[in-house]
Amino acid sequence: MKNEVMEVTVWRGDAQGETETFEVPRKPSQTVLDVITYIQRELDPTLSYRFACRVGVCGSCAMVVNGVARWTCRTHVSKVIDKAGRLEVLPLRNLPVVKDLVTDMSEFFNKWSQARGYFSGNQTRYDDFATVRPDSPNRLEVDRSIECIGCGVCYSSCDVVSWKPDYLGPAALNRAWALVNDERDQAQSERLAKVLSDAGCTACHTHTSCSQRCPKELAPTSSIAGLKRLVGRQS
């Protein structure tokens, strides 16, 4: 690996932009985020990209690497570089490009809100903690779907989002499923009306790309299947 160099092609500009290629030295245990950081610090300080934690917690560093959406801070170059030693890094699909590798996430998070992906309780700070048995079926469903970091990898990987821009998408529906199973939540009928609409769970074609790509190993497809079962029960 000593003195080895790789060719890294990176998106530049907005949606009408084009790619630019850089030569970057290979290093042991190098991540894709390390590569992008090297380009910005050593080769072109105008390169825009987003990251915060560098350890897989904040969800801000997702990009499309050699054709697949990934969290770049936890993706090792050795796992994704092609046989010719090239890396192509593009902004997430299905979201407007602001500049270079930065996408506008507003639509993604607005859809969480449209799916009523936020908690509505009725307790005050003076009430006792609610008691939810850790082994109850609803709690187990919540535990399976709650650890989403909002990275947008699933959303970028979903073809239905590309065809049907109003589709709420895997992350918003996964969050809605977590809340549907939250015994404390008071907004269930409003939430169900949103997620059972045409832009909701019935639009999902069960391609499973979202579940295959989710870096937190969540299964939005399974959460959406849970919502579809509710549609069946309501019709």
Ligand code: SF4
């Ligand atoms: S399973 Fe549904 S939400 Fe997930 S990628 Fe496929 S169509 Fe999109």
Ligand code: SF4
């Ligand atoms: S469900 Fe997974 S891929 Fe989708 S936003 Fe959450 S953590 Fe990212």
Ligand code: FES
């Ligand atoms: S930088 Fe926070 S998840 Fe990658």
